[in-house]
Amino acid sequence: MSDTKDHLQELTEIRSMMERSSKFLSLSGWAGVFAGIYALTGAYIAYQVLQFRPQQLMSAEATPNGAGGILLLGIAVLVLAVGTAVLLSARKAQKRGEKIWNGTSRRLLLNMLVPLLTGGILILVSLSKSLTGMLVPLTLIFYGLSLFNVGAVTYRELRSLGIVQIVLGLLSFYYVQYGLLFWAAGFGIMHIIYGIYIHYRHER
Amino acid sequence: MKITINGINKAFESRVRLGVMSALAVNDTLDFNALKEFLDVTDGNLASHLKALEKEGFISVEKSFVGRKPNTKYYMTQEGRKAFNNHLNALEQLINMQK
Numbered sequence: 001m002s003d004t005k006d007h008l009q010e011l012t013e014i015r016s017m018m019e020r021s022s023k024f025l026s027l028s029g030w031a032g033v034f035a036g037i038y039a040l041t042g043a044y045i046a047y048q049v050l051q052f053r054p055q056q057l058m059s060a061e062a063t064p065n066g067a068g069g070i071l072l073l074g075i076a077v078l079v080l081a082v083g084t085a086v087l088l089s090a091r092k093a094q095k096r097g098e099k100i101w102n103g104t105s106r107r108l109l110l111n112m113l114v115p116l117l118t119g120g121i122l123i124l125v126s127l128s129k130s131l132t133g134m135l136v137p138l139t140l141i142f143y144g145l146s147l148f149n150v151g152a153v154t155y156r157e158l159r160s161l162g163i164v165q166i167v168l169g170l171l172s173f174y175y176v177q178y179g180l181l182f183w184a185a186g187f188g189i190m191h192i193i194y195g196i197y198i199h200y201r202h203e204r
Numbered sequence: 205m206k207i208t209i210n211g212i213n214k215a216f217e218s219r220v221r222l223g224v225m226s227a228l229a230v231n232d233t234l235d236f237n238a239l240k241e242f243l244d245v246t247d248g249n250l251a252s253h254l255k256a257l258e259k260e261g262f263i264s265v266e267k268s269f270v271g272r273k274p275n276t277k278y279y280m281t282q283e284g285r286k287a288f289n290n291h292l293n294a295l296e297q298l299i300n301m302q303k
Contacts, residue, residue: 004302007295013219014226014292021227021234021242103231103238 024104024154026096028088029203032195035081039187042077043180046070055177057133067127070135077187092203107153115146136179140169140186155202161194213291215260220245220253225288228263228280235277254278262287 019025046052050069090100119142126134144165151159165186172182216222223243227234234242240250257263262284266277280288 004299007299007302010222011292011295011299014222017223017226017242018230021238022230099241102241103234 020098021103022153024108025202026089026093026098026100026105027108027154027198028085028092029195029197029199031081031085031088032191032198034084034088034195036188036191036193036195038077038080038084039191040184040189042073043184043188046073047180052180053177054133054135054179057131057173057176059130059132067132070132071127074135074139104153108150111149111153112146115142115149118142119145133176133179136176136183137169137173140165140172140183143187144169155198157194157198157201161190164190213287213294215257215262215287216291218253220249221257224250224253224257224278225262225280225284228278229285229288233266233277233279235275239278257284260284260287 050073052070086100093100119138122142123135123138126132126138144162144167147158147162147165149162151157151162168182168186168190172179175182216225220243224239227239227242236250236254239254240247243250245253254263258265261281263278264281266279268275268277
């Protein structure tokens, strides 16, 4: 019977609609690689240029030029990484014949923003109280939480990346003096590894 | 509600209707615009299919206001979920039978 093909086709369509309507799959793997490169560059600048070397959680002398420099650097890295991700994902969405701004990307953003904004505010408060050493652990932990959250509405792999970031963040709380190394490992190297993995797993 | 011997549901013969049911099966609620984007259909086309599904009792509407804008959210009823699952099972059976 020629119906079999139709039925199979119908099942495929149902499955594709279930996936497309519940998950944002236009996230680009390359965006992760770029974010990793920006992060590694940022960590290098923080260490060499800004002399960001906190030895303990409360250490005003970790930022000899004030917290402004490190804050600006962090924002610059964030803007570059997010900008690249949006650009590459928009291109990928276009190729897949989808809109970048749809029900699933809205949900992705919402899931991401709640932990990220909480972390962001906590970081600003910490800096204002000279808790400079908290910068590294807090960024890792809250970013990890938001990735874990987001794993439900995009590639599942992001959940495990989130857990890795949380663990690195917790470790960097204890080993404050190695903060930047943990930060470079989490935001730099892990982003590059996961970016390449997602690219090979889902984009070819 | 017309059902063939196999359990294949006539209401799901249209691509759009099947798409709506598939999307609502994995989302608690979806608004009109979200459905429109996923299915890539015109307002009128989608509206008529949604009406038909609502008439069958497979989906239901939840109307509210976001600020001053009316917001219409659709969700799958229990009956709709049952019909959709039966439809999936029937498809599976048909495929297995013809293997």
